[in-house]
Amino acid sequence: MTAARHDVLGIGNAIVDVLARTEDDFLVRHAMRKGAMTLIDEARATSIYAAMGPAVEISGGSAANTIVGCASFGGRAAFVGKVRDDGLGRVFAHDIRAAGVAFDTPLAADGASTGRCYVLVSPDGERTMNTYLGAAQDLHPRDIDSDAIAGAAITYLEGYLWDPKHAKDAFLKAASVAHEAKRLVALTLSDAFCVDRWRDEFLDLVRSGTVDLLFANEAELHSLYQTADFDTALAALRREARLAVVTRSEKGCVVASRDEVLAVPACPVDQVVDTTGAGDLFAAGFLFGLAQGAGHERAARLGALAAAEVIGHLGARPQTSLKALAQERGLAA
């Protein structure tokens, strides 16, 4: 194993967020599940967009947000994901590169337009997401550069990759290359309904050791083990996962392995403006910490710090330097 070129390489659906504030009755009227990510087709995308209020376009995508967070901590970060060479695709490519992330996936010259997530932010800060995958559908195994994967200390994958038809194969190729190179593979379960769609395959990934590190929030964990009891789910997780982190919103997180269960508190937040990206940024801090050789507790504190920053403003990417924040709190050199 040679020295890593990147600390973290993420693979995910490349998406531009279209964010608007909303009242909860809009969600009810349009039959949306509050807090969930729902996949939509182009026709539904058009009708939701026509009905929703004035919006702001910000580059998003769960794993992409995480990778931008890693870069904001000062980590060497890379991202793989598919956009089209159209207006929003160029916005996505600009933003991720401008954040200091290596992004070399070729933009598609034709096919579906760049993926969009219509994010409706409720007065309580909760976000309800409607995703039109668009060009992200076209991520293929050929987009996975084996040298890049082998050169990353951690390859980070999102559960959402199970939705587009070829991305799953890209995912498995990357995991296999990473393990051959003796690197770590991490997975986020992404969303409770995504777990519902792909439960058996996600359990296989954990049990087979395809995934070394699992990120889940409480709803995703409960969905994975089909139980409403946290302790039951956590016990099952500890039996099966090498290392897992369960995020619990304002209750903080639990780092779980066979030998240990470590609870780390959340960072206080003045005002929850928009929870979009909280989980993504938690993962950023934890992954950056691990790649730097931090213990689980410091890694979790870095995660909590990044999550607190991102829920204090609209949008799922940090607006301040996470490196500077971590230094202020004595969590980084």
Add this chain to the structure above:
Amino acid sequence: MTAARHDVLGIGNAIVDVLARTEDDFLVRHAMRKGAMTLIDEARATSIYAAMGPAVEISGGSAANTIVGCASFGGRAAFVGKVRDDGLGRVFAHDIRAAGVAFDTPLAADGASTGRCYVLVSPDGERTMNTYLGAAQDLHPRDIDSDAIAGAAITYLEGYLWDPKHAKDAFLKAASVAHEAKRLVALTLSDAFCVDRWRDEFLDLVRSGTVDLLFANEAELHSLYQTADFDTALAALRREARLAVVTRSEKGCVVASRDEVLAVPACPVDQVVDTTGAGDLFAAGFLFGLAQGAGHERAARLGALAAAEVIGHLGARPQTSLKALAQERGLAA
């Protein structure tokens, strides 16, 4: 004169803002004039965008922001401006309609892409703007619907319209139709450097009575009369303009006519985040007030209220209902 269909109809360059936070040394390195709006060509747009940090896309355009502000106060508002039928053009059209503004200018099927303004926000909240006009260059007199102009109590025009080659004729057509219908014509001087480019023509508009109401900030007023002395400039303005409002940032504003000079204070702001749109939103409140039959003082207070709202967050359009804010302050029923 029949009852007005719209309170305010705005005509302006239709632009999508691409906003990024920046340090002042970036402005120096790229030879930008801090606080100014500079017109750029496509090549410069490409090179600035490549150099600037991660950004957020938000519909903008000076007069468009004003008109959205009028609608947020509960006014009946319409906008005329040119975008192309591309990704950002559809974003512009969606956002302005979703704000409750009538927008019927056809999107261009070909030609230059939708205009963009690269807005660099300094740590002190000051914004430096680089505008690629794009499709906004193609606003023609044929885009001016005489019935719509005749049906608006106030037609509001931006000085920036003097930059694209045909928009000036569209401007003059609109002013003439409005006056034939016994409606008011208002103009904002837009920017001190814009005044520098078009000083004589702007003075003619004021002196000839083509414009009934003039909005200017201090820098624009000083540029118009080529003096650094505020009182000298104000005296010249009072001799020439029927009614004028000079905005003076934290010093509030002065409403000036031959008979009266009325000073109205600014609204206190907790934290100046981004001054983009402060002048635009001041105009929104003042125009809405006038259209509602308010006196100059209440109209100016509505303007100050809207300006304070918009500088408290990133972006040049209100994020809260200005109608509700005005009701809270006892400025509207």
